[in-house]
Amino acid sequence: MEIASSDTPLAQSPAPDPPPMRVLVLYAIGQLGWSLASYSVANLLIYFYMPPETGQAVFPSFMHQGAVVGVFTLIGLLSAAGRFFDAVIDPVVANWSDRSTAKQGKRRRFMLVGAVPFVLSSFLVFYPLSQAESAGNFMWLALCLGVYYFFFTVYVIPYTALIAELGHRPKDRMLISTLLSVAWALGFVAGNGTYALQSYFEQQGKMPLQAFQQALMLVNTFALVCLLLPALFLNEKRYARQAASEHGLRQSLFTVWANANFRQFLLSDLLYWLALSFIQLGIGFYTTLLLGLDKSYAFLFSLVSFAASFLFYVPVNFLAQKVGKRRLVLLAFLVFALVFAAVAGIGAIPLPKQALLYGLGIAAAFPLAVFGILPNAIIADVVEQEERSSGRQLAGMFFGVRTFVMKVGISLANLIFPSLLLLGKSAQNPAGVQLTAGAAILFCLAGWQAFRKFNDEL
Numbered sequence: 001m002e003i004a005s006s007d008t009p010l011a012q013s014p015a016p017d018p019p020p021m022r023v024l025v026l027y028a029i030g031q032l033g034w035s036l037a038s039y040s041v042a043n044l045l046i047y048f049y050m051p052p053e054t055g056q057a058v059f060p061s062f063m064h065q066g067a068v069v070g071v072f073t074l075i076g077l078l079s080a081a082g083r084f085f086d087a088v089i090d091p092v093v094a095n096w097s098d099r100s101t102a103k104q105g106k107r108r109r110f111m112l113v114g115a116v117p118f119v120l121s122s123f124l125v126f127y128p129l130s131q132a133e134s135a136g137n138f139m140w141l142a143l144c145l146g147v148y149y150f151f152f153t154v155y156v157i158p159y160t161a162l163i164a165e166l167g168h169r170p171k172d173r174m175l176i177s178t179l180l181s182v183a184w185a186l187g188f189v190a191g192n193g194t195y196a197l198q199s200y201f202e203q204q205g206k207m208p209l210q211a212f213q214q215a216l217m218l219v220n221t222f223a224l225v226c227l228l229l230p231a232l233f234l235n236e237k238r239y240a241r242q243a244a245s246e247h248g249l250r251q252s253l254f255t256v257w258a259n260a261n262f263r264q265f266l267l268s269d270l271l272y273w274l275a276l277s278f279i280q281l282g283i284g285f286y287t288t289l290l291l292g293l294d295k296s297y298a299f300l301f302s303l304v305s306f307a308a309s310f311l312f313y314v315p316v317n318f319l320a321q322k323v324g325k326r327r328l329v330l331l332a333f334l335v336f337a338l339v340f341a342a343v344a345g346i347g348a349i350p351l352p353k354q355a356l357l358y359g360l361g362i363a364a365a366f367p368l369a370v371f372g373i374l375p376n377a378i379i380a381d382v383v384e385q386e387e388r389s390s391g392r393q394l395a396g397m398f399f400g401v402r403t404f405v406m407k408v409g410i411s412l413a414n415l416i417f418p419s420l421l422l423l424g425k426s427a428q429n430p431a432g433v434q435l436t437a438g439a440a441i442l443f444c445l446a447g448w449q450a451f452r453k454f455n456d457e458l
Helices: 021-049 076-097 108-124 135-166 170-203 209-234 249-257 260-288 296-310 313-322 324-346 353-363 364-392 395-421 431-451
Strands: none
Touching: 021 076, 021 170, 021 209, 021 260, 021 324, 021 395, 076 108, 076 135, 076 249, 076 395, 108 135, 108 431, 135 170, 135 209, 135 364, 135 395, 170 209, 170 296, 170 313, 170 353, 170 364, 170 395, 209 395, 249 260, 249 395, 260 296, 260 324, 260 364, 260 395, 260 431, 296 353, 296 364, 313 324, 313 364, 324 364, 324 431, 353 364, 364 395, 395 431
């Protein structure tokens, strides 16, 4: 979405300095931190509590593995409930942040408060009280997830609001979005390294559970350092375009939701996160069951796909200016649908399994680059448009509502994905795993249809 007169920064007294590259890199390190700290809960929860059936137990059974309440699972219900709680508090934290007058910066204060409990709880989620099925494990997981999701929001919502505030012009916001996409991808790849680290520690004589927890401890320690660097050292007062906001929660929500174009973006974004969550949740299953490879190859898939996506970053920035963000997003939805179609029918493709793994990783690179860069830039453009037309500075709320919708999508994915696995998650019967890929195809096509109605000419 391009703004007609957007090359002129908004007036502010005193005018903030344009942030130099070193400041933007410092800011992007926070994205690496929260991408890495959230990876385990977002992508390994089902793998840990409902692991693939490979002939030998990967982890002990910590809670009931079968269906409850019809076709749902305990881990699916807990995960979905946690995401729903997370989504509900997003607008609340966004409004707190927009109205903050903290001396160190209205966003940094929340980042400082949220960093440590965010990381600590993301580790404790994978530290059940008992190594056998028990109600205590269920209650402990529910508590840890509640704490995790609250402090995840406390850090991430104010952090993402800085995209619009540090980006004084569209080209600045595209640069920030690109840096954040690189950082997110590095965090995702490093998070996938948990599989490889687990395998390494197992080779050193550790039991699978101990190896997995030790891998998570290393990953989360590094994540905490990354989270704290911008929270401690980013000079928000000097570089961010900010103004005091007196709008209450209801008024801010109404203003954001009244933007019809933004609502259309949100619908497509919801469907994108459903699809992306399926591939993130399914990497371990697709690698071990459909391809018959070791779980460590899940890391290689992520490494190939995200490394290849970096090659598209410059072309995506160039094409966004030439053909518009809308066309690139539409194309990315279709390519993603083709990738999932290949996953669903992978048994019928007469190629070596490792070659298929690398081929799918490369094919996913383009949509990962597009969806990694453009959505944040689109939202930041909407924030500036709203500020120019109404004078309201609601960056926190716009990004908070987007994050709310994102988490609803992830929550639904965490509810639906394990239910589909009940139909088969073994090498002999992978029907449930294949159905997850089929569902993702539908989400991509529905997202494509929704984004066709988005207007990028405003």
